[in-house]
Amino acid sequence: MANFEYNPKEIEKKWQDIWDEEEAFKTSTDRSKPKYYALVEFPYPSGQGLHVGHPRPYTALDIISRKRRMEGYNVLFPMGWDAFGLPTENFAIKNKIHPRIVTENNVSRFKNQLKSLGYSFDWSREINTTDPEYYKWTQWIFLKLFEKGLAYKTEMPINWCTQCKVGLANEEVVNGVCERCGGEVVRKVKSQWMLKITEYAEKLLNDLDLVDYIEKVKISQKNWIGRSEGAEVDFNIKDTDDFIRIFTTRPDTLFGATYMVLSPEHPLIDKYKEKITNYDEVLEYREIASKKSDFERTELSKEKTGVPLKGISAVNPVNGNNIPVWISDYVLMTYGTGAIMAVPAHDERDFEFAKKFSLPIIEVVKGGNVEEAAYTDTETGILVNSGFLNGLEVKDAKGKIINWLEEKKIGKRKVNYKLRDWVFSRQRYWGEPIPLVYCEKCGWVPIPEEELPLTLPEVENYVPTETGESPLANIRDWVETTCPKCGGHAERETDTMPQWAGSSWYFLRYTDPHNDKAFASKEDLDYWLPVDWYNGGMEHTTLHLLYSRFWHKFLYDLGYVSTPEPYQKRTSHGMILGENNEKMSKSRGNVVNPDDIxxxxxxxxxxxxxxxxxxxxxxxxxxxxxxxxxxxxxxxxxxxxxxxxxxxxxxxxxxxxxxxxxxxxxxxxxxxxxxxxxxxxxxxxxxxxxxxxxxxxxxxxxxxxxxxxxxxxxxxxxxxxxxxxxxxxxxxxxxxxxxTVEDTIEIAIQINGKLRGTALISLNEEKESVKEKVMSIDKIKEILEGKTIIKEIYVPNKIYNIVIK
CATH class of the missing domain: 1.10.730.10 (Isoleucyl-tRNA Synthetase; Domain 1)
Structure with a gap:
C-alpha cells in the first residue's frame, strides 16, 4: 500500500542529498568499461537564473546519461560555467559590484537550481572559464596559435557601440543600434587581434563528412564557411599602374561586366581622392554606410544606394571597354576583395542597381529578354556577346576564360570562402588577459609559459575608457613591464579575449579538470574523445561550433588530441515558447520560472x-x-x-x-x-x-x-x-x-466490400477456425440470413471477405 501521498518536496531533496553523499554520478576511472561522453552547452550564469528553456536539453542528455550507466558504460556527463562576458560587466558597472562577485553569485544560484532538478552531472568536474586555473590554459592555447602564425593583429573596421564603448558582432546590432543598450552603433577602425580560422576552412568543411550531425546543423556550418570556386581578376584603373582586384564565381560572364562597385571603405578611394571630382559626396556616403552593420548592408538592404567615383574608370580586361566605378554599401571590405565586377544581366543585386542608375545591361548567357523582364540567373546556357567564348556552354567557357586570364597574367583560378578570420579582441575588463607584451625593439612577444596564468589585476574602475581602450589601459603598474626577449621596456596588451575563447575548448578540460601540468592528460583525452553526443541550441550551431572545431583541429595538428573532430554527434532542441506562442521575455510578461514549477x-x-x-x-x-x-x-x-x-x-x-x-x-x-x-x-x-x-x-x-x-x-x-x-x-x-508480437489480433470482416464487423483471433489461426468465429457473430449471421455466399477470401491476420448475392 502507498502508505502516504506523493510528496515531491520531501522525496526530491532526500534523494539529491543521497546522490551527493554516495557520489552516485561521479565518473569512474575504470578504463575497462566502454566510455560515453554526453555533453550539454554550459550556461552563461546570468542574474536572472535558469529559465524553463534550460531544462529541456539538460533533461534530454540526462536521460541518455542515466540510460548509458545502466547499460554498463563509464559515463562522463559534466557541467560548468561560461562566465566571462559583457552582460556581467555591464551589470557590475551599473550596480557598482565587482564582476567577480556578480559571477560568483550567479553561479551559486544556477548551481542550486540545477541541483534542485536532480541532474546526474559529475559535479567533481565543474569548471568555470573565469577561474585562473582554467584560463591559464585558454591563454596557453592562444600562445600556441600565436607561435604558429594563426594569431595576428591588424586594423579592422568593427561595429562600435557609442554607449557601451565596445565592439559588437554583427548579430548584436539590430536596426543600427546596440541590441543590449539601444545605443547608436557606428563603424570604427580599431587594431584587433585576429585568429586565422580561414586557414582551416577546407578542413572544417570536408570533415563534416566524418560526423553524425543533424542535417540542418551541417547546412548552417557549410553556409557560414561558404566555399566557392572561381577566379581572381585584375581590372586596370585607366591611366594608372593600379588595378582593382575582384573575385568572381562566374568569370565566363566577364564580357557582361558593365561597371564596378567598391566598398565605401576601399583603400583605393583615399589613394585617388585628388582624381575623384565628387570626393565630398563620396565621404558623405561613406559616413552614412559606417552607421550600418554588415547584416543591414547586405541582408536587409532592399533599396540600392551608391555614388559614382567621378574622374576615375576601370578597363574591362577582356574587351578593353572603359567602365564606370561606383561605391555602394552592399559591397563589404571584409568579404572577398572589397570590390566586385557588376554583371547586371545575370545578378539580381547588380540588375537592381543598374536599373536604378541607368547603367548598361548586356546579356552574355542566352536566357530571355533581360531589358524587359528581370535578370536571368543562368548557371547553364550558351555564351553570347562574348567574343572568343561565343557558342560555348557555361562550364566550358569558365575553363577557357580562366586559362586565358592566367596566360595573360591578369587573373588566376581561386577558391574563396565566405568565412572571415575571427576577431579576437575586446576592449573590456571582464575577459581573459591576452598574454603578450609589446616591445618597440622586438614587437609582440609572448610571456613565458611558466608565468601563466596572467591574471586580471584587481581594479576599482572597470568602465571602458572614453577613447574606447580597455579599462586595463589605465592600470599603468600592470601595463608597464619588461620584454621577456630583450629585457627592455614593454607594455602588456590591454585588450581581453572574447567570451567565445573559454567555450572553444571547455569540452577538453572536462576530461581532466584538475590537471595543473597540462590542459588535460593525453591519456584522458585519448580515452574520452570524441564527445559521443553534444546537444545545444541552434543559435550556436554556426559560430561556437565552428570556433570549437577550429581549436580542436589546431590541437589535433599539434598532436595534443587524437581525433580530428571534437564531437561525434550534434543535435539541437527547439525553444520553449510562452503560453501565447511567443518567445518568452520579460517585456511580454510570459516568462515561466522553473523554481515556481x-x-x-x-x-x-x-x-x-x-x-x-x-x-x-x-x-x-x-x-x-x-x-x-x-x-x-x-x-x-x-x-x-x-x-x-x-x-x-x-x-x-x-x-x-x-x-x-x-x-x-x-x-x-x-x-x-x-x-x-x-x-x-x-x-x-x-x-x-x-x-x-x-x-x-x-x-x-x-x-x-x-x-x-x-x-x-x-x-x-x-x-x-x-x-x-x-x-x-x-x-x-x-x-x-x-x-513484442501480440498473441491475439483483431481482423476486419467485410461483406461485399463493406466493413461489417471485427473478430478477435489468435495469431496465425487456421482459416477454418477463423471462419467459425466470423460466422458465429450475431451481426454477421443477421446480414447473411437468406443470402447466397458466392465466395470467401481470407487474408491471414488481416481481413475476412465474404461476397454474397
Whole structure:
C-alpha cells in the first residue's frame, strides 16, 4: 500500500542529498568499461537564473546519461560555467559590484537550481572559464596559435557601440543600434587581434563528412564557411599602374561586366581622392554606410544606394571597354576583395542597381529578354556577346576564360570562402588577459609559459575608457613591464579575449579538470574523445561550433588530441515558447520560472513535462494544463503501489505490453522521441490499472524505464518496495523481439466490400477456425440470413471477405 501521498518536496531533496553523499554520478576511472561522453552547452550564469528553456536539453542528455550507466558504460556527463562576458560587466558597472562577485553569485544560484532538478552531472568536474586555473590554459592555447602564425593583429573596421564603448558582432546590432543598450552603433577602425580560422576552412568543411550531425546543423556550418570556386581578376584603373582586384564565381560572364562597385571603405578611394571630382559626396556616403552593420548592408538592404567615383574608370580586361566605378554599401571590405565586377544581366543585386542608375545591361548567357523582364540567373546556357567564348556552354567557357586570364597574367583560378578570420579582441575588463607584451625593439612577444596564468589585476574602475581602450589601459603598474626577449621596456596588451575563447575548448578540460601540468592528460583525452553526443541550441550551431572545431583541429595538428573532430554527434532542441506562442521575455510578461514549477509540482513533473511537451527538435508552447497533466501521471505512478502483487516475472496478460514498452522507450530515447516514450509509459500505467494488479517484476521494469525521466519518485518507490540497491545501479531492461508480437489480433470482416464487423483471433489461426468465429457473430449471421455466399477470401491476420448475392 502507498502508505502516504506523493510528496515531491520531501522525496526530491532526500534523494539529491543521497546522490551527493554516495557520489552516485561521479565518473569512474575504470578504463575497462566502454566510455560515453554526453555533453550539454554550459550556461552563461546570468542574474536572472535558469529559465524553463534550460531544462529541456539538460533533461534530454540526462536521460541518455542515466540510460548509458545502466547499460554498463563509464559515463562522463559534466557541467560548468561560461562566465566571462559583457552582460556581467555591464551589470557590475551599473550596480557598482565587482564582476567577480556578480559571477560568483550567479553561479551559486544556477548551481542550486540545477541541483534542485536532480541532474546526474559529475559535479567533481565543474569548471568555470573565469577561474585562473582554467584560463591559464585558454591563454596557453592562444600562445600556441600565436607561435604558429594563426594569431595576428591588424586594423579592422568593427561595429562600435557609442554607449557601451565596445565592439559588437554583427548579430548584436539590430536596426543600427546596440541590441543590449539601444545605443547608436557606428563603424570604427580599431587594431584587433585576429585568429586565422580561414586557414582551416577546407578542413572544417570536408570533415563534416566524418560526423553524425543533424542535417540542418551541417547546412548552417557549410553556409557560414561558404566555399566557392572561381577566379581572381585584375581590372586596370585607366591611366594608372593600379588595378582593382575582384573575385568572381562566374568569370565566363566577364564580357557582361558593365561597371564596378567598391566598398565605401576601399583603400583605393583615399589613394585617388585628388582624381575623384565628387570626393565630398563620396565621404558623405561613406559616413552614412559606417552607421550600418554588415547584416543591414547586405541582408536587409532592399533599396540600392551608391555614388559614382567621378574622374576615375576601370578597363574591362577582356574587351578593353572603359567602365564606370561606383561605391555602394552592399559591397563589404571584409568579404572577398572589397570590390566586385557588376554583371547586371545575370545578378539580381547588380540588375537592381543598374536599373536604378541607368547603367548598361548586356546579356552574355542566352536566357530571355533581360531589358524587359528581370535578370536571368543562368548557371547553364550558351555564351553570347562574348567574343572568343561565343557558342560555348557555361562550364566550358569558365575553363577557357580562366586559362586565358592566367596566360595573360591578369587573373588566376581561386577558391574563396565566405568565412572571415575571427576577431579576437575586446576592449573590456571582464575577459581573459591576452598574454603578450609589446616591445618597440622586438614587437609582440609572448610571456613565458611558466608565468601563466596572467591574471586580471584587481581594479576599482572597470568602465571602458572614453577613447574606447580597455579599462586595463589605465592600470599603468600592470601595463608597464619588461620584454621577456630583450629585457627592455614593454607594455602588456590591454585588450581581453572574447567570451567565445573559454567555450572553444571547455569540452577538453572536462576530461581532466584538475590537471595543473597540462590542459588535460593525453591519456584522458585519448580515452574520452570524441564527445559521443553534444546537444545545444541552434543559435550556436554556426559560430561556437565552428570556433570549437577550429581549436580542436589546431590541437589535433599539434598532436595534443587524437581525433580530428571534437564531437561525434550534434543535435539541437527547439525553444520553449510562452503560453501565447511567443518567445518568452520579460517585456511580454510570459516568462515561466522553473523554481515556481518545482515548488508547486516537483522537479520530476517539470522534467517529465519538458520531455512530453512535443517533438524535441521543434519549438513548443508552454501549457500550465500540460504541467498538471504530467503531475497527475506521476500521482498515478505512485498509487500503483496499492495494486502490486508478488511475482518476479511478467504476467501473461501484460507480457506482450511490457516487452513492447521496453522496446518503444529504449528506441525512442535514442532517437530523441522523448514525448512518445513517455506516452508509451503512460499507456502502460493505464494497462496496470485495467489489469487490476501489477507484479513486482513489472513494476521493477517500469520504474527503471521511467527513472531517467523522473529519477526522484522512482528511487523512492524502489526503496519503499524494498528492492535491492539503487535504481541508478540497475541494468537497463532488454526486450525479447518475439514477445513484442501480440498473441491475439483483431481482423476486419467485410461483406461485399463493406466493413461489417471485427473478430478477435489468435495469431496465425487456421482459416477454418477463423471462419467459425466470423460466422458465429450475431451481426454477421443477421446480414447473411437468406443470402447466397458466392465466395470467401481470407487474408491471414488481416481481413475476412465474404461476397454474397
Amino acid at each position: 518545482v515548488n508547486e509540482f516537483g522537479a520530476d513533473t517539470l522534467r517529465t513535462y519538458e520531455m512530453f511537451i512535443g517533438a524535441f527538435d521543434q519549438s513548443a508552447a508552454w501549457s500550465q494544463q500540460g504541467v498538471k497533466g504530467c503531475r497527475r501521471f506521476l500521482d498515478r505512478v505512485w498509487k500503483v503501489q496499492d495494486i502490486i502483487v508478488d511475482g518476479d516475472s511478467f504476467s501473461k496478460e501484460l507480457e506482450v505490453k511490457m516487452h513492447q514498452t521496453i522496446k518503444k522507450v529504449s528506441l525512442d530515447f535514442e532517437q530523441m522521441k522523448f514525448n512518445t516514450a513517455i506516452a508509451a509509459m503512460m499507456s502502460l500505467i493505464n494497462d496496470f490499472y485495467s489489469n487490476g494488479k501489477v507484479t513486482k517484476g513489472e513494476i521493477k521494469t517500469f520504474l527503471i524505464l521511467l527513472n531517467p525521466v523522473a529519477p526522484h519518485i522512482t528511487e523512492e518507490m524502489w526503496q519503499l518496495l524494498k528492492f535491492e540497491g539503487r535504481i541508478y545501479n540497475q541494468k537497463w531492461p532488454v526486450w525479447d523481439e518475439e514477445k
